[in-house]
Amino acid sequence: MYAHNxxxxxxxxxxxxxxxxxLREDNRWVQLAHLIPWRRVEQEYSKLFSTSARGGRAISVRIALGALIIQEREGFSDRDLVQHIAENPYMQYFLGLPAYQEEPLFHPSLMTHFRKRLGPDVLNQVNEWIVLAQRANEQHDNDDDDDEPPAPPTSGEKTSAHGESLEPIPHRGKLILDATCTPADIAFPTDLSLLNEAREKLEDIIDTLHRPYKGKRKKPRDRRQQARRDYLRAAKNRKLSGKELRKAIGKQLRYVGRDLRFVEQLAKLTGLTVLTRRQHRNLLVIHELYRQQLEMFRTRSHRIDDRIVNIAQPHVRPMVRGKVKANVEFGAKLAISVVNGYSLMERVSWDSFNEGTTLIESVENYVKRFGCYPEAILADKIYRNRKNLQYCKKHGIRLSGPKLGRPSKEAIAEHQRIGRLDAGERNAVEGKFGEGKRKYGLGLIRARLRQTSETVIALQLLVMNLNRKLRLLLWFIWVTFARCNFAQTEAAIQFIQQP
Structure with a gap:
């Protein structure tokens, strides 16, 4: 049962x-509570929770979303989060409670359900509401400050479904695009360690399948002690040659294949129903892992499509980034857009993709959000492909970078000046990546499921935007206070100087 509150x-x-x-009105949690459209969020997404009169009362959307925001903002674990909420009245006010409550609001295990219910789509919508509200306020302030009438919209026509020309869409603002990898919390994978882990999990499955026949039927000889010695002999060798490594991988492949055959034989007698849900899932992943490793071993290759690099998180894929710190990263690839310092998710994928293909989609999203085309798009060279250049030229959008062809001598200096300005403004997206990875957790996603990992990534962007909006609010309050003090001081000086 769910009740609106x-x-x-x-x-x-x-x-x-x-x-x-x-409570102090200038506290950060009090200020943050007024920056989120709680009522709109609950009206839109309370339907995700059960409205039946049967059962216990459901946790409100505000408590669920607020708890996720507090966790990502402070970096708490699920258990620590519940304890801090029970001890902090400001956090309870942020969650919408009318009075301080000493008892825990919910069990820590519910945090996983919150991340599943309020997925990335919900969080991205809330993020857009916050950004749109801030942009509307900034445009309203700019309109009040400007004495001159606004400039007429630039070219760019909107056509109907029948091809009829409608009112032209104006061009306002700048769109900054870039992509990065959000590494998952997994150990660096090697073929030898993956096969050893698969073998150990298969040995546990064999024990479970043989348990009903203990004392009645002889257990298969899986040679686990010998396999462990062979693995340690290679893993502890600090100077392992390529030939020795291939020999060690071949041995582990034979051990894994032998255990898979034993599992198949025992499954005919016992059935796989005695396995736990995790064991059954691991068995399916190990089958695919064994097939991939065997194919790479036979072809003497180190590459294969949809390569599994972690048994517990089979959705994680290697991302070749070519960075100095790490040539290959393991996690989801995230493409974002930055508008006026606010970050919006454009695409997240566990498979590698060319970020240049996201430009047209990002511009269309910009038009849906703000009702206009951007004046300019600031992006890397990878975005400057033929299709994107034609699209930007058609809609009157300037794409950062030099124009095609040889520029005239007079235009070289101007192009260089504009390029330096664009590079300086494009640093904002690199700063967002650095801020998210150093402070907010984008550098290491600790969620284990695919859906909850995407939810955590969307939460990081939401928290970054909320903190930026909070900083602007506090700066505005400080400037207003400083101006008031300055005006009072100037009035007092004038009064003193009067004859």
Whole structure:
């Protein structure tokens, strides 16, 4: 059963504290509570929760989303998060509680369900609402400051389904595009270590399948002790040659193939129903892992499509990035756009893709969000392919980078000046990646499931935008206070100087 409870935002002074006092209105959690459209979020996404009158009362959307934001902002584990919420009245106010509550609001295991229910689509929509609200406020402030009428919209026509020309779409703002890899929390994979892990999991499955016949039927000889010695002999060798490594991988492949045959024989007697859900899932992954490793071993290759690099997270793929720190990273590839310092997710994929193919989709999303085309797109050279150049020329958008052909001598200096300005502005997206990976957790995604990992990535972008909006709000309050003090000081000086 779900009950709506976000009719009105309570004030900090109305929050009941049993030990006396009031909440400070300038606290960060109080300020953040007013930056999120809680009522709109609950109206849109309360349908994800059960509305039946049967069963216990469901956790509200505000508590679920607020708990996820607190966790990603502070870097708490699920258990630590519940404890900090129970000890902090400001966090409870952020979650929409009317009074301080000493008992935990929910069990830590519910955090996994929150990440599944409020997936990346929901979080991206909330993120867009926050960015659109901030952009509307900034445009309103700019309109108030400008005394001159706005310039007429540039060329760029919008056509109907019948090809009729409608009103022209204006061009405003700049769109910055880039992509990065969000590494997963896994050990660096090697073929030898993957096969050894697969063998150990198969030995556990063999024990489970043979347990009903213990004392009645002889257990298959899987030679696990000999296989362990062979693995350690190669893994502990600091100067392992290529020939010795191939020999060690071949041995582990034979051990894994032997165990798979034993599992197949025991499954005919016992059935796979005695296996746990995790064991059954591992068995399916190991079958595919064995096929891939055997094919690479026979062809003497180190590359194969959809290569599995982790048994617990088979969705993780290697991403060849060519960076100095790590040539290959393992995780999801994330393409984002930055508008006025706010980050928006354009695409996230566990398979590698060419980020240049996301430009047209990103521009169309920009038009849907803001109702106009960008004046310019700042991106890497990889985005400057023929299709993207034709698209930008058709819609009157300037794509950063030199124009095709040999420029005239007079235009070289101008092109260089514009290129330096574009490179300086494009640093904003690199700063966002650095901020997300150093401070907010984009550098190591600790979620294990594919869906929850994508939810965590979307949460990181949402938290970054909320913190930017909070910084701007605090800066505005400080500037207003400073201006008031300056005006009062100037008035006092004038009063003193009067004859």
């Amino acid at each position: 976000q009719d009105q935002q309570i004030l900090p002074g109305e929050f009941f504290l049993p030990f006396g006092g009031k």
